Amino acid sequence: MSGTLYGIGVGPGDPELITLKALRILQSAPVIAWPAPPEGESLARSIAAPHITHDPVEIAIRMPLEITQFPNRNVYDQAAVEIGKHLSAGQDVAALCEGDPFFYGSFMYLYERVAPNHPVVVVPGISSLMATAAASGGPLSSRNDLLSVVPAPLPEAAISAALQQADSAAIIKVGRHLGKVRNVLETLALFDNARYVEHATMPQESMRPLSDVAGDTAPYFSMILVHKRGEAWR
Amino acid sequence: MSGTLYGIGVGPGDPELITLKALRILQSAPVIAWPAPPEGESLARSIAAPHITHDPVEIAIRMPLEITQFPNRNVYDQAAVEIGKHLSAGQDVAALCEGDPFFYGSFMYLYERVAPNHPVVVVPGISSLMATAAASGGPLSSRNDLLSVVPAPLPEAAISAALQQADSAAIIKVGRHLGKVRNVLETLALFDNARYVEHATMPQESMRPLSDVAGDTAPYFSMILVHKRGEAWR
Numbered sequence: 189m190s191g192t193l194y195g196i197g198v199g200p201g202d203p204e205l206i207t208l209k210a211l212r213i214l215q216s217a218p219v220i221a222w223p224a225p226p227e228g229e230s231l232a233r234s235i236a237a238p239h240i241t242h243d244p245v246e247i248a249i250r251m252p253l254e255i256t257q258f259p260n261r262n263v264y265d266q267a268a269v270e271i272g273k274h275l276s277a278g279q280d281v282a283a284l285c286e287g288d289p290f291f292y293g294s295f296m297y298l299y300e301r302v303a304p305n306h307p308v309v310v311v312p313g314i315s316s317l318m319a320t321a322a323a324s325g326g327p328l329s330s331r332n333d334l335l336s337v338v339p340a341p342l343p344e345a346a347i348s349a350a351l352q353q354a355d356s357a358a359i360i361k362v363g364r365h366l367g368k369v370r371n372v373l374e375t376l377a378l379f380d381n382a383r384y385v386e387h388a389t390m391p392q393e394s395m396r397p398l399s400d401v402a403g404d405t406a407p408y409f410s411m412i413l414v415h416k417r418g419e420a421w422r
Numbered sequence: 423m424s425g426t427l428y429g430i431g432v433g434p435g436d437p438e439l440i441t442l443k444a445l446r447i448l449q450s451a452p453v454i455a456w457p458a459p460p461e462g463e464s465l466a467r468s469i470a471a472p473h474i475t476h477d478p479v480e481i482a483i484r485m486p487l488e489i490t491q492f493p494n495r496n497v498y499d500q501a502a503v504e505i506g507k508h509l510s511a512g513q514d515v516a517a518l519c520e521g522d523p524f525f526y527g528s529f530m531y532l533y534e535r536v537a538p539n540h541p542v543v544v545v546p547g548i549s550s551l552m553a554t555a556a557a558s559g560g561p562l563s564s565r566n567d568l569l570s571v572v573p574a575p576l577p578e579a580a581i582s583a584a585l586q587q588a589d590s591a592a593i594i595k596v597g598r599h600l601g602k603v604r605n606v607l608e609t610l611a612l613f614d615n616a617r618y619v620e621h622a623t624m625p626q627e628s629m630r631p632l633s634d635v636a637g638d639t640a641p642y643f644s645m646i647l648v649h650k651r652g653e654a655w656r
Contacts (some may be wrong), residue, residue, distance in 0.1 A: 197552070202443065207548060209438035224568075272483040289557040290562045299561075312552035312623075314441060318431070322544035328524045332595075334584055342566055350568055353587055361566070389546075412593040 190306045191275040194282045195289035195299065197313015198235045201390035201409075205314045211239055213311060217282035219274045219386040221247040221267065223294050232284040247271060251294070261297075268301035275306040286311075287356050288315040292339075292360070306352060317358055318412040319388040326383065328413065329356045340365035348372050351414070367404030382414040424540045425509040428516045429523035429533065431547015435624035435643075438535045439548045445473055447545060451516035453508045455481035455501065457528050466518040481505060481515075485528070495531075502535035509540040522549040526573075526594070551592055553622040554645040557629050560617070562647065563590045574599035582606050585648070593646040601638030604644060616648040 194213045199205035206214075214220065214236060224230035230248065233240075249267045252258060271281050289295035289310050297346065302308055321328035329335040336354035338347055340362045351357055351372060359369055373379040382398035387409045398412060428447045433439035440448075448454065448470060458464035464482065467474075485494060485500045505515050523529035523544050536542055551571065555562035563569040570588035572581055574596045584593055585606060593603055607613040616632035621643045632646060 199441070200546075204443035204446070205546065207433070207439045207441055208445065209436065211442065212438070288552045288555075288562075290560070292565075292567075293561070294562055296561040296564055303559075310556035312439065312548045312556040314546045314548065315552055318522045318525060318546035318549055321522075322546040325537075326524070327527070327530040329526055329571065330530055331526075332573040332575050333526075333571075334573070334576065334580070336588070337563065337567075337569040337571075339566040339568070342568065346568070349587060353423045353583060354570070378568060403489075 189278050191280040192307040192309055193271060193275060193298070193302045194280065194309050194311060195230070195285055195295040195378050196282050196311040197288040197315075198232055198284050198286065199314040200287050200316045200319035200388055201235060203238045204234055205319070205389055206236070206239065207311065207313070210311045210313065213280075214239055214282050214284070215242060216280070217244055218279045219245040219271070219281040220249065220284060221249060221271055221281055223249045223251060223282040226250050226252060230284075232286045235286065236284050245274070264297040264301060268298060271298065272305065275302070285313060287314040291315045291317065300400075314413060316360070316388060316409070318415060320358065320385045323385050323393055324383045324389040324413050325395065326415070327415075328358065329415075340369050344347060344368055344372055348376065351376055351378060355414045355417070357413070362406040362410045362412060364405045366401070366406045370398065370404075373398065373414065378414050378416070381416065381418050382412050384410065385413050386410045388393055423512050425512050425514040426541040426543055427505060427509060427532070427536050428514065428543050428545060429529040430456050430516050430524045430545040431517055431549075431604070432466055432518050432520065433548040434521050434550045434553035434622055435469060437469055437472045439623055440470070440473065441545065444547065447514075447553045448516050448518070449476060450514070451478055452513045453479040453481065453505075453515040454518060455483060455505055455515055455532075456518040457483045457485060460484050464518075469520065470518050477569045479508070494512070498531040498535060499527065505532065505536060506539060509536070510628070517596055518641060519547060521553075522547040525551065550594070550643070550645060554592065554619045555602060557619050557622040557627055558617045558625060558647050559629065560647075560649070562592065563649075574603050578602055578606055582610065583618045585610055585612060588647045591647070593648070596640040596644045596646060597642060598639045600640045601634070604632065604638075605634065609646065612650070615650065615652050616646050618646050620644045633649060
């Protein structure tokens with residue numbers, strides 16, 4: 189009997205934003221796996237840390253974290269082999285995922301490698317998208333809004349086209365693309381509608397109008413919400 | 423001292439998909455409020471029911487549920503007055519929201535009415551978007567995908583334009599618009615990439631390719647995910 193690989197969303201940062209289901213699976217899994225930078229702490233593990241009380245076997249999946257860098261396949265191949273050994277021995281493995289596993293998450297690289305051979309279950313988590321909206325003081329989308337999630341590394345023309353079409357947008361992966369995003373929003377006369385949120389649900393959470401944000405770079409954990417109706421509930 | 427209005431996401435259906443934070447607030451609130459149809463059960467309350475063990479005062483906000491119908495302002499005006507009385511008396515009120523409060527949620531109608539006079543805190547929840555992706559067997563979005571959430575009541579041309587631009591799309595509020603959506607997907611040669619999910623995380627959850635779905639209507643709790651790369655992780 190194979191064990192099951194669970195991809196569990198641990199939420200956006202506040203350890204209290206984990207679901208009961210994710211908590212139950214986390215606390216009963218004999219093996220946990222988590223993504224981490226080449227050296228140092230795993231954010232996903234640090235979010236889950238207050239809940240890990242049972243001394244599981246731990247598998248670190250260490251990957252470069254740069255926004256623009258796509259995954260090194262060897263790292264995931266190796267992680268899948270290691271996880272597969274535990275699954276084949278009948279042990280469940282809980283893979284911890286920041287936010288939600290299937291919303292721009294690296295869990296899919298494990299999923300595609302493990303799912304052909306073992307049961308895989310995804311437990312959804314609170315994504316940065318919902319956490320940011322909650323912190324922003326206004327709805328993400330309503331009624332029949334076309335809502336688009338726009339990665340800031342896209343070319344300026346693609347960002348502009350997406351923002352022109354959507355009623356509401358969440359611009360993610362802002363980082364060093366803040367200047368470009370600001371230009372697009374100014375050109376489209378959407379700048380005054382943009383709400384900037386950093387580190388949603390984390391202790392250092394900060395929300396302000398984009399017009400109050402200086403410089404051309406933003407932290408990794410930042411997002412810009414913009415709604416054409418300004419206050420979406422009007 | 424005013425009480426606080428908490429908008430708490432109770433998640434998409436499975437009572438275990440509530441967060442620890444939402445649970446804590448729900449179980450300590452002396453007053454809870456929930457949306458419901460004109461007669462009968464509230465879905466949000468039924469999701470939360472296993473967790474309500476403390477006999478709170480309950481405020482029903484009864485609204486027509488038709489997908490195309492926008493809210494009756496009087497109902498929310500009246501609910502805000504009733505909730506405001508408890509807040510002014512120093513009592514916290516937990517408003518239960520299906521999924522996430524700010525993702526196409528009716529909570530915004532309370533928010534706009536109450537926030538000018540009392541503290542309001544939004545506790546994000548697992549949205550139907552993430553629940554559907556988890557059930558669908560593949561990522562919602564990855565890398566630098568442009569992800570769009572497309573309400574099916576939009577005109578066919580708007581749906582088509584959105585799907586042409588996006589890399590990945592979630593088509594929501596399908597209901598009686600299934601035939602129209604199917605036509606658009608066929609015209610754009612995206613039909614074979616479409617995954618249909620009904621009642622994600624509920625006991626009657628069902629996932630299948632859209633090509634296996636007959637008829638021109640779908641349940642309220644259904645969603646279609648479509649990704650241009652087919653399997654998003656490739």
